[in-house]
Amino acid sequence: xxxxxxxxxxxxxxxxxxxxxxxxxxxxxxxxxxxxxxxxxxxxxxxxxxxxxxxxxxxxxxxxxxxxxxxxxxxxxxxxxxxxxxxxxxxxxxxxxxxxxxxxxxxxxxxxxxxxxxxxxxxxxxxxxxxxxxxxxxxxxxxxxxxxxxxxxxxxxxxxxxxxxxxxxxxxxxxxxxxxxxxxxxxxxxxxxxxxxxxxxxxxxxxxxxxxxxxxxxxxxxxxxxxxxxxxxxxxxxxxxxxxxxxxxxxxxxxxxxxxxxxxxxxxxxxxxxxxxxxxxxxxxxxxxxxxxxxxxxxxxxxxxxxxxxxxxxxxxxxxxxxxxxxxxxxxxxxxxxxxxxxxxxxxxxxxxxxxxxxxxxxxxxxxxxxxxxxxxxxxxxxxxxxxxxxxxxxxxxxxxxxxxxxxxxxxxxxxxxxxxxxxxxxxxxxxxxxxxxxxxxxxxxxx
Numbered sequence: 164x165x166x167x168x169x170x171x172x173x174x175x176x177x178x179x180x181x182x183x184x185x186x187x188x189x190x191x192x193x194x195x196x197x198x199x200x201x202x203x204x205x206x207x208x209x210x211x212x213x214x215x216x217x218x219x220x221x222x223x224x225x226x227x228x229x230x231x232x233x234x235x236x237x238x239x240x241x242x243x244x245x246x247x248x249x250x251x252x253x254x255x256x257x258x259x260x261x262x263x264x265x266x267x268x269x270x271x272x273x274x275x276x277x278x279x280x281x282x283x284x285x286x287x288x289x290x291x292x293x294x295x296x297x298x299x300x301x302x303x304x305x306x307x308x309x310x311x312x313x314x315x316x317x318x319x320x321x322x323x324x325x326x327x328x329x330x331x332x333x334x335x336x337x338x339x340x341x342x343x344x345x346x347x348x349x350x351x352x353x354x355x356x357x358x359x360x361x362x363x364x365x366x367x368x369x370x371x372x373x374x375x376x377x378x379x380x381x382x383x384x385x386x387x388x389x390x391x392x393x394x395x396x397x398x399x400x401x402x403x404x405x406x407x408x409x410x411x412x413x414x415x416x417x418x419x420x421x422x423x424x425x426x427x428x429x430x431x432x433x434x435x436x437x438x439x440x441x442x443x444x445x446x447x448x449x450x451x452x453x454x455x456x457x458x459x460x461x462x463x464x465x466x467x468x469x470x471x472x473x474x475x476x477x478x479x480x481x482x483x484x485x486x487x488x489x490x491x492x493x494x495x496x497x498x499x500x501x502x503x504x505x506x507x508x509x510x511x512x513x514x515x516x517x518x519x520x521x522x523x524x525x526x527x528x529x530x531x532x533x534x535x536x537x538x539x540x541x542x543x544x545x546x547x548x549x550x551x552x553x554x555x556x557x558x559x560x561x562x563x564x565x566x567x568x569x570x571x572x573x574x575x576x577x578x579x580x581x582x583x584x585x586x587x588x589x590x591x592x593x594x595x596x597x598x599x600x601x602x603x604x605x606x607x608x609x610x611x
Contacts, residue, residue, distance in 0.1 A: 167197040167287045172243035173206045176221075177288045180247075183220045185212040186271060187247075188286035188294060195282050198293075198303055199335070208247045209286065211269045217247050233265055250274040253320070272296050279317055279324045280331065280343075281309045308337040314346030322353040326365035329382055333372025344381075351385045362389050363470040370428040376415040383411070392466060395439035402450040407525040410438045416523035421515060426476065430483045430512075431519055433463045460485035483509065487516050491533040498540035499551035499586045506552075507545070514538055550585050550592040553578055558597040566601060580604050 169177075169189055180187035187210040193203035210217065214236050218226050225239040234249035250268040268274060271294070275284040281299040293300065302309050308331055310317045310324075318324050325347050332339050339347065354362065366386070369375055379386060387393050396411040406413060418431045437459035441452045460481040467477040486505060491514075492498040502510055514534055521530050543549075550556055558581060563574045581597050581604075584590040590600045 165198055165200045167194060167293070169193075169197075169206065169287075169289075170243065172240040172245060173208070174289060176208060176238060176240050176245050176247065179220055180208075180210050180212060180217070181288070181290065183212070183216070185210055185216065185220070186250075186269075187212070188271070188288045188291075190275070190286045191278070191283045194285040194287045194293070195299075195303060197287075198285070198300075206245060208245055209250060209271070209274055210247055211250055211271070212247075213249050213267055217249070221247075234267055251277070253277050276311060278311050279321070279327060281311055282307075282331075282335075282337070284311060302340075306335075306337045307340050308332050308335070308343065309340040310343045310346065314343045315350060318346055318350045319353065322350075322357050323361055323365065325350060325354060325385060326357075326362060326369070329378050329385060330365050330369040330372065333369045333375045333378040336372075336374045347382065348384060351388050354385070354388045359389075359469060359471045363472060366470070367425055367429075370418070370432060371423050371425065373423075375428070376419045379418075380412075380415055389470070390466060392436055392462065396436065399439045399442065400450060401438070401452075402444065402448055405524050405526070405529075408523065410435050413523045417519045420519035420522035426479050426483070427512060427515060427519075429467070429472075429476070429480045430487070430516055433466070433480065434459065434484050434487050434516070434520065436466075437462050456485050456488045479509075483512055483516060486513060487520065489513065489517075491517065491530060491537040492540060493533070493536060495540045495544060495549070496587060498537065499544060499549065502541070502544065502551040503582070503586065507541070510541060514541075550582070553582055555592070556582055556585065556597070557592045557594045558601075562594065562598070563601070566598060577601060577604055 167189070173189060177187045177189065187208055189206055190209040191207050193206045196203045212220060214228070214231055214234055217236055217238070221238045221240075227237040227239075229235055229237040229246065230248070234251050235246055237244050237246050250271060250273055251265045252268050252273050253265055271286065275286065275296050278284050281297045281302045283299070284295075284297040285299045285303070286294040297311055298309075308328060310328070328339060328343065328347055331337060366389075369378065372378065383393065383397065396414060397409070399410040401408065401410060401413065408416060414432060414435055417434070418428060421427045421431045435455065437455040438452045440462070441455040441458055443451045443453070445451065463484055464477060464481045467480060482505075486509070489501070492501050505513065514537055517530065518534055521527055544551060548555075556578065558578070560574045560578065563577055568574050568577060581590070581600060584600055585592045585597075590596055
Protein backbone atom coordinates (compact mmCIF):
# COMPACT_ATOMS: atom_id res chain seq x y z
CA UNK A 164 0.00 0.00 0.00
CA UNK A 165 0.97 3.62 -0.49
CA UNK A 166 2.17 5.99 2.21
CA UNK A 167 0.12 8.78 3.76
CA UNK A 168 1.21 12.27 2.81
CA UNK A 169 -0.95 14.80 4.65
CA UNK A 170 -1.19 18.47 3.66
CA UNK A 171 0.77 20.85 5.87
CA UNK A 172 -2.33 22.25 7.64
CA UNK A 173 -3.33 18.71 8.66
CA UNK A 174 0.13 17.91 10.00
CA UNK A 175 0.17 21.25 11.81
CA UNK A 176 -3.18 20.53 13.48
CA UNK A 177 -2.09 17.03 14.52
CA UNK A 178 1.18 18.38 15.89
CA UNK A 179 -0.56 21.10 17.92
CA UNK A 180 -2.98 18.60 19.47
CA UNK A 181 -0.18 16.18 20.34
CA UNK A 182 1.97 18.95 21.80
CA UNK A 183 -0.96 19.71 24.09
CA UNK A 184 -0.69 16.11 25.40
CA UNK A 185 -3.70 14.92 23.45
CA UNK A 186 -3.99 12.03 21.02
CA UNK A 187 -4.87 13.02 17.47
CA UNK A 188 -5.14 11.16 14.16
CA UNK A 189 -6.34 11.67 10.63
CA UNK A 190 -9.11 9.13 10.24
CA UNK A 191 -11.47 7.52 7.75
CA UNK A 192 -11.70 8.14 4.05
CA UNK A 193 -8.65 10.39 3.83
CA UNK A 194 -6.37 7.66 5.20
CA UNK A 195 -8.08 4.99 3.11
CA UNK A 196 -7.70 7.00 -0.09
CA UNK A 197 -4.05 7.80 0.58
CA UNK A 198 -3.27 4.11 1.02
CA UNK A 199 -5.05 3.44 -2.29
CA UNK A 200 -2.84 6.02 -4.01
CA UNK A 201 -5.61 8.61 -4.33
CA UNK A 202 -5.66 12.25 -3.28
CA UNK A 203 -8.27 12.87 -0.56
CA UNK A 204 -10.70 15.73 -1.11
CA UNK A 205 -10.95 16.44 2.61
CA UNK A 206 -9.33 15.43 5.86
CA UNK A 207 -11.00 14.55 9.16
CA UNK A 208 -9.22 14.48 12.48
CA UNK A 209 -10.21 12.52 15.59
CA UNK A 210 -8.78 13.40 18.98
CA UNK A 211 -8.92 12.68 22.69
CA UNK A 212 -9.39 16.40 23.31
CA UNK A 213 -12.88 17.56 24.22
CA UNK A 214 -14.44 20.29 22.06
CA UNK A 215 -13.62 22.90 24.69
CA UNK A 216 -10.02 21.68 24.92
CA UNK A 217 -9.76 21.72 21.12
CA UNK A 218 -11.05 25.28 20.99
CA UNK A 219 -8.44 26.29 23.58
CA UNK A 220 -5.61 24.58 21.69
CA UNK A 221 -6.58 26.44 18.49
CA UNK A 222 -7.42 29.73 20.18
CA UNK A 223 -5.17 31.57 17.75
CA UNK A 224 -7.24 30.36 14.81
CA UNK A 225 -10.84 30.76 13.77
CA UNK A 226 -12.84 27.83 15.18
CA UNK A 227 -16.46 27.12 14.20
CA UNK A 228 -18.81 25.00 16.31
CA UNK A 229 -20.10 23.07 13.30
CA UNK A 230 -21.27 20.02 15.24
CA UNK A 231 -20.49 20.78 18.82
CA UNK A 232 -23.26 18.54 20.18
CA UNK A 233 -21.53 15.57 18.53
CA UNK A 234 -18.04 16.73 19.46
CA UNK A 235 -17.09 18.37 16.16
CA UNK A 236 -15.51 21.75 15.62
CA UNK A 237 -14.00 23.11 12.41
CA UNK A 238 -10.67 24.86 12.70
CA UNK A 239 -9.40 27.06 9.89
CA UNK A 240 -5.70 26.21 9.77
CA UNK A 241 -3.77 28.35 7.30
CA UNK A 242 -6.90 28.69 5.20
CA UNK A 243 -7.85 25.01 5.27
CA UNK A 244 -11.07 24.03 7.12
CA UNK A 245 -10.43 20.89 9.19
CA UNK A 246 -13.14 19.01 11.05
CA UNK A 247 -11.81 17.91 14.43
CA UNK A 248 -14.01 15.51 16.41
CA UNK A 249 -13.61 14.19 19.92
CA UNK A 250 -13.43 10.42 20.46
CA UNK A 251 -16.96 9.38 21.29
CA UNK A 252 -19.34 6.58 22.10
CA UNK A 253 -22.75 6.84 20.43
CA UNK A 254 -25.91 6.37 22.43
CA UNK A 255 -29.09 4.70 21.19
CA UNK A 256 -30.17 5.46 17.60
CA UNK A 257 -33.86 6.31 17.42
CA UNK A 258 -34.21 7.74 13.91
CA UNK A 259 -31.94 5.38 11.93
CA UNK A 260 -29.58 8.28 11.41
CA UNK A 261 -28.44 10.14 14.54
CA UNK A 262 -27.61 8.84 18.02
CA UNK A 263 -29.95 10.16 20.72
CA UNK A 264 -26.85 11.11 22.70
CA UNK A 265 -23.08 10.88 22.56
CA UNK A 266 -20.54 10.58 25.33
CA UNK A 267 -16.97 11.67 24.89
CA UNK A 268 -14.14 9.21 25.42
CA UNK A 269 -10.39 9.26 25.83
CA UNK A 270 -10.09 5.94 23.98
CA UNK A 271 -9.42 5.72 20.24
CA UNK A 272 -10.79 2.17 20.27
CA UNK A 273 -14.19 3.43 21.43
CA UNK A 274 -14.29 5.86 18.54
CA UNK A 275 -13.32 3.57 15.67
CA UNK A 276 -15.64 0.75 16.75
CA UNK A 277 -18.69 2.92 16.12
CA UNK A 278 -17.73 3.56 12.47
CA UNK A 279 -19.28 1.94 9.40
CA UNK A 280 -16.69 -0.18 7.52
CA UNK A 281 -13.27 -1.42 8.58
CA UNK A 282 -11.48 0.34 5.72
CA UNK A 283 -12.82 3.61 7.16
CA UNK A 284 -11.41 2.98 10.64
CA UNK A 285 -7.74 3.40 9.74
CA UNK A 286 -5.98 6.21 11.61
CA UNK A 287 -2.69 7.98 10.99
CA UNK A 288 -0.39 10.59 12.40
CA UNK A 289 3.25 11.36 11.57
CA UNK A 290 4.57 9.83 14.81
CA UNK A 291 2.59 6.58 15.07
CA UNK A 292 2.03 5.97 11.38
CA UNK A 293 -0.98 3.74 10.59
CA UNK A 294 -3.06 2.63 13.55
CA UNK A 295 -5.36 -0.27 12.69
CA UNK A 296 -7.67 -1.48 15.46
CA UNK A 297 -10.34 -3.21 13.33
CA UNK A 298 -8.43 -5.11 10.64
CA UNK A 299 -9.01 -2.39 8.06
CA UNK A 300 -5.54 -2.62 6.55
CA UNK A 301 -5.96 -6.29 5.60
CA UNK A 302 -9.43 -5.62 4.17
CA UNK A 303 -8.05 -2.68 2.19
CA UNK A 304 -5.22 -4.84 0.88
CA UNK A 305 -7.64 -7.61 -0.13
CA UNK A 306 -10.33 -5.35 -1.56
CA UNK A 307 -12.95 -6.34 1.03
CA UNK A 308 -15.70 -4.10 2.37
CA UNK A 309 -16.66 -5.33 5.84
CA UNK A 310 -18.96 -3.75 8.42
CA UNK A 311 -17.39 -2.92 11.76
CA UNK A 312 -18.68 -5.37 14.35
CA UNK A 313 -22.20 -6.70 13.86
CA UNK A 314 -23.51 -5.64 10.40
CA UNK A 315 -27.20 -5.54 11.38
CA UNK A 316 -26.41 -3.16 14.21
CA UNK A 317 -24.33 -0.88 12.00
CA UNK A 318 -27.08 -0.62 9.36
CA UNK A 319 -29.90 -0.16 11.86
CA UNK A 320 -27.97 2.63 13.56
CA UNK A 321 -27.58 4.60 10.35
CA UNK A 322 -29.69 3.20 7.53
CA UNK A 323 -27.90 5.17 4.82
CA UNK A 324 -24.88 2.94 5.45
CA UNK A 325 -26.71 0.34 3.34
CA UNK A 326 -26.37 2.54 0.27
CA UNK A 327 -22.94 3.79 1.33
CA UNK A 328 -21.80 0.17 1.33
CA UNK A 329 -23.02 -0.31 -2.22
CA UNK A 330 -21.51 3.00 -3.25
CA UNK A 331 -18.10 2.12 -1.77
CA UNK A 332 -18.23 -1.27 -3.47
CA UNK A 333 -19.00 0.38 -6.82
CA UNK A 334 -16.46 3.21 -6.57
CA UNK A 335 -13.60 1.31 -4.90
CA UNK A 336 -14.21 -1.94 -6.74
CA UNK A 337 -14.29 -3.80 -3.42
CA UNK A 338 -16.24 -6.99 -2.76
CA UNK A 339 -18.75 -6.86 0.06
CA UNK A 340 -17.91 -9.40 2.76
CA UNK A 341 -20.51 -12.18 2.87
CA UNK A 342 -22.20 -11.33 6.18
CA UNK A 343 -22.15 -7.62 5.36
CA UNK A 344 -23.78 -8.32 2.00
CA UNK A 345 -26.47 -10.51 3.57
CA UNK A 346 -27.21 -7.82 6.13
CA UNK A 347 -27.56 -5.16 3.43
CA UNK A 348 -30.19 -7.27 1.67
CA UNK A 349 -31.88 -8.23 4.91
CA UNK A 350 -32.20 -4.63 6.09
CA UNK A 351 -32.91 -2.95 2.76
CA UNK A 352 -36.48 -1.92 3.65
CA UNK A 353 -35.06 0.40 6.31
CA UNK A 354 -34.18 2.75 3.44
CA UNK A 355 -37.83 3.82 3.31
CA UNK A 356 -37.16 6.16 6.24
CA UNK A 357 -34.18 7.90 4.59
CA UNK A 358 -34.71 11.28 2.92
CA UNK A 359 -34.85 11.36 -0.88
CA UNK A 360 -31.97 13.86 -0.99
CA UNK A 361 -29.59 11.55 0.87
CA UNK A 362 -30.62 8.54 -1.23
CA UNK A 363 -30.11 10.55 -4.40
CA UNK A 364 -26.60 11.56 -3.37
CA UNK A 365 -25.46 8.00 -2.65
CA UNK A 366 -27.28 6.50 -5.65
CA UNK A 367 -25.66 8.99 -8.02
CA UNK A 368 -22.19 8.23 -6.66
CA UNK A 369 -22.95 4.52 -7.02
CA UNK A 370 -23.91 4.98 -10.69
CA UNK A 371 -20.61 6.78 -11.32
CA UNK A 372 -18.58 3.92 -9.85
CA UNK A 373 -16.41 1.72 -12.03
CA UNK A 374 -18.19 -1.37 -10.68
CA UNK A 375 -21.68 0.12 -10.79
CA UNK A 376 -23.13 -2.53 -13.10
CA UNK A 377 -21.83 -5.41 -10.99
CA UNK A 378 -23.21 -3.90 -7.78
CA UNK A 379 -26.59 -3.14 -9.35
CA UNK A 380 -26.78 -6.69 -10.66
CA UNK A 381 -26.12 -8.24 -7.27
CA UNK A 382 -28.10 -5.77 -5.17
CA UNK A 383 -30.94 -4.69 -7.45
CA UNK A 384 -33.40 -5.51 -4.65
CA UNK A 385 -31.93 -2.64 -2.63
CA UNK A 386 -32.41 -0.19 -5.50
CA UNK A 387 -35.98 -1.42 -5.98
CA UNK A 388 -36.83 -0.16 -2.48
CA UNK A 389 -36.67 3.45 -3.72
CA UNK A 390 -37.04 2.81 -7.47
CA UNK A 391 -39.70 0.07 -7.65
CA UNK A 392 -40.14 0.85 -11.35
CA UNK A 393 -36.90 -1.10 -11.89
CA UNK A 394 -38.51 -4.46 -11.08
CA UNK A 395 -40.27 -5.08 -14.45
CA UNK A 396 -36.93 -4.79 -16.29
CA UNK A 397 -35.59 -7.96 -14.66
CA UNK A 398 -36.16 -10.90 -16.95
CA UNK A 399 -38.08 -8.84 -19.51
CA UNK A 400 -37.12 -10.55 -22.81
CA UNK A 401 -36.05 -8.78 -25.98
CA UNK A 402 -36.70 -11.37 -28.67
CA UNK A 403 -35.28 -9.44 -31.60
CA UNK A 404 -32.29 -9.94 -33.86
CA UNK A 405 -30.73 -6.84 -32.35
CA UNK A 406 -30.63 -7.99 -28.73
CA UNK A 407 -28.89 -10.71 -26.74
CA UNK A 408 -29.88 -9.68 -23.19
CA UNK A 409 -33.08 -9.05 -21.28
CA UNK A 410 -33.88 -5.39 -20.61
CA UNK A 411 -32.15 -5.30 -17.23
CA UNK A 412 -28.92 -6.90 -18.44
CA UNK A 413 -28.95 -4.70 -21.53
CA UNK A 414 -29.26 -1.68 -19.22
CA UNK A 415 -26.28 -2.75 -17.12
CA UNK A 416 -24.07 -3.40 -20.16
CA UNK A 417 -25.05 -0.03 -21.63
CA UNK A 418 -24.29 1.67 -18.31
CA UNK A 419 -20.79 0.16 -18.33
CA UNK A 420 -20.18 1.56 -21.81
CA UNK A 421 -20.97 5.24 -21.14
CA UNK A 422 -18.72 7.97 -19.72
CA UNK A 423 -18.64 8.49 -15.95
CA UNK A 424 -20.80 11.57 -16.29
CA UNK A 425 -23.85 12.03 -14.04
CA UNK A 426 -26.29 12.95 -16.81
CA UNK A 427 -25.14 10.18 -19.16
CA UNK A 428 -25.10 7.52 -16.43
CA UNK A 429 -28.60 8.47 -15.32
CA UNK A 430 -29.77 8.40 -18.92
CA UNK A 431 -28.37 4.91 -19.55
CA UNK A 432 -29.78 3.54 -16.30
CA UNK A 433 -33.27 4.83 -17.11
CA UNK A 434 -33.30 4.78 -20.93
CA UNK A 435 -35.32 1.57 -21.35
CA UNK A 436 -37.53 1.75 -18.26
CA UNK A 437 -40.67 1.76 -20.41
CA UNK A 438 -39.80 -1.30 -22.51
CA UNK A 439 -41.76 -3.74 -20.31
CA UNK A 440 -44.82 -1.45 -20.66
CA UNK A 441 -44.45 -1.13 -24.43
CA UNK A 442 -43.48 -4.72 -25.25
CA UNK A 443 -45.62 -6.37 -27.92
CA UNK A 444 -44.89 -9.77 -29.50
CA UNK A 445 -45.95 -10.42 -33.09
CA UNK A 446 -47.13 -13.68 -34.65
CA UNK A 447 -43.53 -14.65 -35.42
CA UNK A 448 -42.47 -14.33 -31.78
CA UNK A 449 -40.54 -11.11 -32.37
CA UNK A 450 -40.78 -8.44 -29.70
CA UNK A 451 -41.46 -4.80 -30.52
CA UNK A 452 -41.14 -1.81 -28.19
CA UNK A 453 -42.78 0.95 -30.19
CA UNK A 454 -42.91 4.29 -28.43
CA UNK A 455 -40.79 3.22 -25.46
CA UNK A 456 -38.63 6.34 -25.75
CA UNK A 457 -41.50 8.82 -25.29
CA UNK A 458 -43.24 6.65 -22.70
CA UNK A 459 -39.93 6.19 -20.89
CA UNK A 460 -39.33 9.94 -20.76
CA UNK A 461 -42.76 10.40 -19.19
CA UNK A 462 -42.20 7.51 -16.77
CA UNK A 463 -38.76 8.64 -15.60
CA UNK A 464 -39.58 12.30 -14.95
CA UNK A 465 -41.58 11.63 -11.74
CA UNK A 466 -38.92 9.16 -10.56
CA UNK A 467 -36.15 11.74 -10.83
CA UNK A 468 -38.40 14.38 -9.30
CA UNK A 469 -39.23 12.04 -6.41
CA UNK A 470 -35.51 11.59 -5.78
CA UNK A 471 -35.09 15.37 -5.69
CA UNK A 472 -32.78 15.70 -8.67
CA UNK A 473 -32.37 19.33 -9.80
CA UNK A 474 -34.88 20.48 -12.40
CA UNK A 475 -32.15 20.93 -15.02
CA UNK A 476 -30.99 17.34 -14.53
CA UNK A 477 -34.55 16.04 -14.76
CA UNK A 478 -35.19 17.98 -17.96
CA UNK A 479 -31.92 16.96 -19.60
CA UNK A 480 -32.17 13.24 -18.75
CA UNK A 481 -35.79 12.93 -19.84
CA UNK A 482 -35.13 14.85 -23.06
CA UNK A 483 -32.25 12.51 -23.90
CA UNK A 484 -34.34 9.43 -23.11
CA UNK A 485 -37.03 10.73 -25.46
CA UNK A 486 -34.56 10.97 -28.38
CA UNK A 487 -32.17 8.09 -27.60
CA UNK A 488 -33.52 5.91 -30.42
CA UNK A 489 -33.30 8.67 -33.03
CA UNK A 490 -31.63 7.46 -36.21
CA UNK A 491 -28.11 8.74 -36.78
CA UNK A 492 -28.06 11.40 -39.53
CA UNK A 493 -26.34 10.28 -42.72
CA UNK A 494 -25.79 13.69 -44.31
CA UNK A 495 -25.00 17.20 -43.17
CA UNK A 496 -28.53 18.27 -44.07
CA UNK A 497 -29.94 15.60 -41.76
CA UNK A 498 -27.38 16.53 -39.11
CA UNK A 499 -28.38 20.20 -39.26
CA UNK A 500 -32.05 19.28 -39.02
CA UNK A 501 -31.28 17.31 -35.87
CA UNK A 502 -29.07 20.09 -34.48
CA UNK A 503 -31.91 22.53 -35.01
CA UNK A 504 -34.14 20.39 -32.81
CA UNK A 505 -31.75 19.41 -30.01
CA UNK A 506 -28.68 21.67 -30.08
CA UNK A 507 -24.96 20.84 -30.04
CA UNK A 508 -24.70 19.57 -26.47
CA UNK A 509 -27.56 17.09 -26.80
CA UNK A 510 -26.25 16.05 -30.23
CA UNK A 511 -22.88 15.13 -28.71
CA UNK A 512 -24.54 13.37 -25.80
CA UNK A 513 -26.78 11.46 -28.21
CA UNK A 514 -23.72 10.07 -30.01
CA UNK A 515 -22.36 8.70 -26.73
CA UNK A 516 -25.75 7.32 -25.71
CA UNK A 517 -26.31 5.55 -29.02
CA UNK A 518 -22.80 4.11 -28.93
CA UNK A 519 -23.25 2.78 -25.39
CA UNK A 520 -26.72 1.47 -26.23
CA UNK A 521 -25.33 -0.45 -29.17
CA UNK A 522 -22.39 -1.85 -27.18
CA UNK A 523 -25.03 -3.72 -25.17
CA UNK A 524 -26.67 -5.37 -28.20
CA UNK A 525 -26.09 -8.52 -30.23
CA UNK A 526 -23.85 -6.73 -32.75
CA UNK A 527 -22.01 -4.08 -30.73
CA UNK A 528 -20.35 -2.52 -33.78
CA UNK A 529 -23.36 -2.42 -36.11
CA UNK A 530 -23.65 1.38 -36.14
CA UNK A 531 -20.03 2.40 -35.55
CA UNK A 532 -19.70 3.83 -39.07
CA UNK A 533 -23.02 5.66 -38.77
CA UNK A 534 -21.94 7.26 -35.53
CA UNK A 535 -18.58 8.22 -36.99
CA UNK A 536 -20.44 9.89 -39.86
CA UNK A 537 -22.67 11.63 -37.30
CA UNK A 538 -19.56 12.95 -35.53
CA UNK A 539 -17.91 14.02 -38.82
CA UNK A 540 -21.02 15.92 -39.89
CA UNK A 541 -21.02 17.86 -36.63
CA UNK A 542 -17.33 18.60 -36.92
CA UNK A 543 -17.71 19.95 -40.46
CA UNK A 544 -20.78 22.03 -39.60
CA UNK A 545 -19.07 23.68 -36.64
CA UNK A 546 -15.74 24.11 -38.39
CA UNK A 547 -17.38 25.80 -41.38
CA UNK A 548 -19.79 27.85 -39.28
CA UNK A 549 -22.75 26.45 -41.17
CA UNK A 550 -26.19 27.66 -40.19
CA UNK A 551 -28.58 25.30 -38.39
CA UNK A 552 -30.50 27.64 -36.05
CA UNK A 553 -32.27 31.00 -36.21
CA UNK A 554 -29.56 32.90 -34.36
CA UNK A 555 -27.07 32.03 -37.12
CA UNK A 556 -29.45 32.97 -39.95
CA UNK A 557 -28.09 35.91 -41.98
CA UNK A 558 -31.45 37.66 -41.69
CA UNK A 559 -33.54 38.58 -38.66
CA UNK A 560 -36.90 39.98 -37.63
CA UNK A 561 -35.84 43.58 -38.18
CA UNK A 562 -34.92 42.76 -41.78
CA UNK A 563 -38.38 41.25 -42.31
CA UNK A 564 -40.04 44.31 -40.78
CA UNK A 565 -38.05 46.47 -43.18
CA UNK A 566 -39.36 44.26 -45.99
CA UNK A 567 -42.93 45.11 -44.96
CA UNK A 568 -43.88 42.24 -42.65
CA UNK A 569 -45.20 43.62 -39.39
CA UNK A 570 -47.10 40.72 -37.86
CA UNK A 571 -44.99 39.00 -35.15
CA UNK A 572 -46.20 35.41 -35.67
CA UNK A 573 -45.84 35.83 -39.43
CA UNK A 574 -42.25 37.05 -39.00
CA UNK A 575 -41.50 33.94 -36.95
CA UNK A 576 -43.07 31.67 -39.58
CA UNK A 577 -41.15 33.33 -42.37
CA UNK A 578 -37.84 33.07 -40.49
CA UNK A 579 -38.41 29.38 -39.88
CA UNK A 580 -39.32 28.90 -43.54
CA UNK A 581 -36.08 30.60 -44.56
CA UNK A 582 -34.10 28.50 -42.10
CA UNK A 583 -35.63 25.39 -43.69
CA UNK A 584 -34.42 26.64 -47.05
CA UNK A 585 -30.87 27.23 -45.77
CA UNK A 586 -30.65 23.85 -43.99
CA UNK A 587 -32.00 21.99 -47.05
CA UNK A 588 -29.47 23.91 -49.19
CA UNK A 589 -32.23 25.48 -51.27
CA UNK A 590 -30.79 28.91 -50.49
CA UNK A 591 -27.38 30.14 -49.30
CA UNK A 592 -27.20 31.79 -45.88
CA UNK A 593 -26.69 35.28 -47.33
CA UNK A 594 -28.89 38.27 -46.62
CA UNK A 595 -29.46 39.25 -50.25
CA UNK A 596 -30.28 35.69 -51.28
CA UNK A 597 -32.61 35.24 -48.31
CA UNK A 598 -34.51 38.47 -49.07
CA UNK A 599 -34.94 37.30 -52.65
CA UNK A 600 -36.05 33.87 -51.43
CA UNK A 601 -38.57 35.57 -49.14
CA UNK A 602 -40.47 36.76 -52.19
CA UNK A 603 -41.28 33.15 -53.09
CA UNK A 604 -42.55 32.23 -49.61
CA UNK A 605 -46.14 30.94 -49.45
CA UNK A 606 -48.62 33.21 -47.72
CA UNK A 607 -49.40 30.60 -45.08
CA UNK A 608 -46.37 28.49 -44.18
CA UNK A 609 -47.98 26.83 -41.17
CA UNK A 610 -45.91 25.97 -38.13
CA UNK A 611 -42.51 25.22 -39.60
